[in-house]
Amino acid sequence: MEEAIRKADVLIEALPYIKKFHKKIIVIKYGGSILGDDKIRQGVLEDIVFLNFMGLRPVLVHGGGPNISDRMRASGIKTEFVDGMRVTDEETLKLVAEELANLNTLIVKELEGLGVKAAGLNGTEKKMIQVQKKKARVDLGFVGDITAIDTALINEALKSDSIPVVMPMGAGPDKKVYNINADEAASAIAAALKAEKLVLLTNVKGIMRNSEDPGSFLSTLTESEIASLITDGVIQQGMVPKVNACINALDKGVKKTHIIDARIPHGLLLEIFTNEGIGTEITK
Numbered sequence: 001m002e003e004a005i006r007k008a009d010v011l012i013e014a015l016p017y018i019k020k021f022h023k024k025i026i027v028i029k030y031g032g033s034i035l036g037d038d039k040i041r042q043g044v045l046e047d048i049v050f051l052n053f054m055g056l057r058p059v060l061v062h063g064g065g066p067n068i069s070d071r072m073r074a075s076g077i078k079t080e081f082v083d084g085m086r087v088t089d090e091e092t093l094k095l096v097a098e099e100l101a102n103l104n105t106l107i108v109k110e111l112e113g114l115g116v117k118a119a120g121l122n123g124t125e126k127k128m129i130q131v132q133k134k135k136a137r138v139d140l141g142f143v144g145d146i147t148a149i150d151t152a153l154i155n156e157a158l159k160s161d162s163i164p165v166v167m168p169m170g171a172g173p174d175k176k177v178y179n180i181n182a183d184e185a186a187s188a189i190a191a192a193l194k195a196e197k198l199v200l201l202t203n204v205k206g207i208m209r210n211s212e213d214p215g216s217f218l219s220t221l222t223e224s225e226i227a228s229l230i231t232d233g234v235i236q237q238g239m240v241p242k243v244n245a246c247i248n249a250l251d252k253g254v255k256k257t258h259i260i261d262a263r264i265p266h267g268l269l270l271e272i273f274t275n276e277g278i279g280t281e282i283t284k
Contacts (some may be wrong), residue, residue: 014273021272022055024196025158027254029186029245031063034203034262035103044201045107047268048163049114057158061166061189062107063182068099084241085134088141088179096179100167107165119157121166124177128153129170129185131178144170144178146185149192187245191252198249199271200242201262206280207243209234220281223247246282257282 028048034040051058068086072079072095080087088096104120111118123129128151131144157164168185170178183200190198207229209216221229226243229235235243239259246257260271260279270278 010274013275014269017273018054021196023057025057025059025190025193026051026197026199026272027059027061027186027190027193027195028199028201028268029061029063029182030201030262031065031182032203033066034201035062035064036066040262041107041110043265044262044268045110045114047266049111049116050269051272052116052161052163059154059158059164059166059189059193059195060107061168061182061186062100062103063168064096064100064103067103068096071095071099082136082138082140084238085136085140085143085181086179087138088143090142093142093177093179097169097177100169104165104167111163111165117160117162119153119160119162119164121153121157121164123166123169123180123185124171126150126153127171128166129168129180129188131170131172131180133172133174133178142176142178144172144180146170146180146188149188151189151192154189154193181241183241183245184248187249190249190254194253195249196255197272198246198254198257199268200245200257200259201268202242202259203261203263204239205261205264205278206259207235207239218280219277220283222283223250226282243282250282250284 030044048058069079108118108120129146130148132147134140134143134145154164168180168182170180172178205217207218209218242259249257258271258279258281260267264278267278
């Protein structure tokens with residue numbers, strides 16, 4: 001009986017959030033090593049399906065870095081990163097496109113296996129993700145900076161009650177295809193859709209003042225606090241582009257952004273539907 005009451009309490013706690021976010025768009029970015037873990041991926045996709053059944057409108061943007069690196073090693077192609085960005089020549093671009101397409105097909109199939117409709121979308125289709133060649137201290141090859149998002153295909157999928165699954169590649173005015181950072185793609189798509197939330201799924205708890213001290217976890221931060229933490233070196237390395245993606249989304253009208261640990265069972269639901277949450281929430 002006590003267990004049943006506890007479960008009922010959880011549902012009651014979720015009710016105001018279900019009402020608040022009904023028909024609201026939630027953009028979720030999912031990538032890295034957690035994408036390749038079958039058990040974690042199953043849990044994440046179950047959460048996304050739950051959001052859909054509860055009347056929210058999830059949009060999934062996926063990366064594929066580790067899968068791409070593994071494929072490159074198997075093909076004898078050297079992987080080179082500059083400032084966290086993969087140098088992408090023509091051979092690498094072909095491999096990136098193939099691996100992202102394989103992952104996109106897998107995710108769509110698994111979502112449909114959980115009882116929902118899903119639409120696999122390539123950012124190069126119908127000018128969905130428009131880019132220009134990224135300028136950097138060295139030539140990164142076919143790596144793009146996003147200049148505009150056309151949401152027509154995403155909105156079409158949402159209207160048919162499908163979950164859009166977007167692979168982060170874009171087309172330039174030169175008619176060439178470019179690889180794009182998935183965090184940047186999710187941020188730009190969230191802004192273009194005027195999403196209620198942008199959620200970045202990671203393999204860390206969120207933002208911590210001291211990575212060695214679990215008690216230093218920061219559950220809520222503002223843009224100004226983020227800037228100070230970057231200056232002080234508290235936020236560094238791979239977390240910097242993630243918080244920048246959150247800030248860019250907030251600056252363009254997204255209501256709230258979240259960085260959460262996808263390894264926590266049903267972490268996505270806990271962050272959205274409970275008072276406490278489990279990740280770091282970043283707001284204006």
